[in-house]
Amino acid sequence: MLAPIVIVGGGFGGLYTALELAKRPNHPPLLLIEPNGRFIFLPFLYELLSGELAQWQLAPRYDNLLAGHGIGWLKDRVSQINPETSKLYTAGGKEISYSRVVIATGSTPFGFGVPGVQAHTQGFHSLSDVERLQALIKQLKNQPQPLQKIAVVGAGPCGVELACKLADLLQGAAVVELLEKGPQCLPNAKAFNRNQALQALQRRDVRLRCHCQVL
Template sequence: MRSPLQIHETNDLPIVILGGGFGGLFTALHLRDLHSCPIILIDQSWSFVFKPLLYELLTSEVKLELICPRYDQLLQNSGITFVLGTVQAIDLHQKQVRLNSGLKYSYSHLVVALGSTTSYLGIPGAKEHTRSFRTAYDVFALAQHLRNRLQLAAQTENIEERQAMLTVAIVGAGASGVEIAATLADLLPIWYIPLGGKPEDIRIVILQRGSEILKESTSDRLRETAQLALKARTAPVEVLLESDVKAVHPGAIEFERNGQLERLAAATVIWTTGNATHPVIDSLPIAPENRDKHNRLMVKPTLQLPEFPEVFAAGDCAIDPLNPQPAIAQVAYQQGAAIAHNIKAILSGKAPTPASVNLRGTLMKLGLHESAVEIFDRYEVKGNLGQAIRLATYLELMPTPALNFVKRTGWFTEEVLKQITRV
């Protein structure tokens, strides 16, 4: 495998892929048998993050190496060069990418899969005093923080102070908010009981600006299943609808509900709502008519930029206005395969074809060892079996060599079959 420096010094312009999430990584993996030009994958982290299973990382249901395999392991013997770096700018006219380190890469084709960033919606204190749940670091930091709060609560005699330490406020009732709430409602009692605490003292509160949970993200049937699951957890989850967060302070969150300003004392506030486009995407010289209202890049059905056909975009930062898809893992990995197919077609002198995305259904974590799975929006499976199907489905999403890596770890036999035996 040639080094990035050697590639840069040759006249062979590489295919450059920005972002190692589902869209970017799977584009690279589907291009691994392409030998006509070099391929470079650039990401700011050493490891891929299988975000849908971060809940299992928090609960120790699945091991870290399965959730966050290193790129050098996934790309071993693939012929793909991995570069650790943060993208600073993209010059679409000069066909060049610049990193914060000063490295520059010219490209023949570019794949933009930089994902999104968190938007705090201009709410005072939200960025400074809330916790996110997007990376393995977020997971471990949250776990350490929560364990510390539980230990302090067990040693605190003041009732109000103890209640604040045992209260977790979750902003947003989309899929992420519901899943983290259900997970913590089962997990925190397990951590608290050995400290001499009572699980009923733990309070999990979801604050939702709208009038219902999981709005526009799932079916009425699965929404009802989620509502029942939240009530059935070890520590029941409270859902405060039509609650508009106004400010977040150290140890408290302010929100407006029914025309009244309320304050909830909570030592932990988790932010699960609000996405913004990546700053590099914002800076691209793309005409306003080729961006949507969220400033995402509009792409053609082939996932190419209308103004720059040598550039493809996928995942959270792009939208096909003729066939909009939700920003979820199963969409991004299929887009990666479609982009790879179209790049190969173009290099072979053929025309690119529209991307085909088939949604297999909805997979939702609803507690420890429990999930709800709606298959092809027709059949619903819940409980332990739902969790087993959810894990097996995510396993299937990973193509070779990522799939081979997971198989070598014994994930299927050790984790999925273990779930099935609980049924």
């Protein structure tokens, strides 16, 4: 039997590669290898934070997503690939031959070498990040202290949207500061979009601090 095309990583890149390949007539067997049980639709993570969407709506299970598409799914993590033998190895101890391999393992949050990032900051990239932020919001609202502040570092699209969402959820229980090392928020956006973002930040009293680099 023909060895499968193996797609490593089930984020947007890997999942949609697998689904597109599955539409081709006479395609070889397809195998997606992804260690998590659920695909996360990351652009909706803010709505999960606020409770506007439930986990099942933005994080469907891979077995449901792939059902009926003729794509196998192995819940595992690839640990090694040998292109000379066309074999890969997984953390779960499997050895798998492939005809082609697609690497779609995405990226992981990076602290840019700033001391203390790992130990003292909170990311916004996963379901567990959302749970931790929800707990922090609850704590800030339930035990109000004078001059409570929460800082969002980076005023790109994610930073601006998260700062607005936090301000909505905190309802004045803490000041939200948005720190940006450059001269303005959304540095790569069109002027119209930047103005809209500035208005949204102002409406919520989010303090945007430009030329403010975290060292």
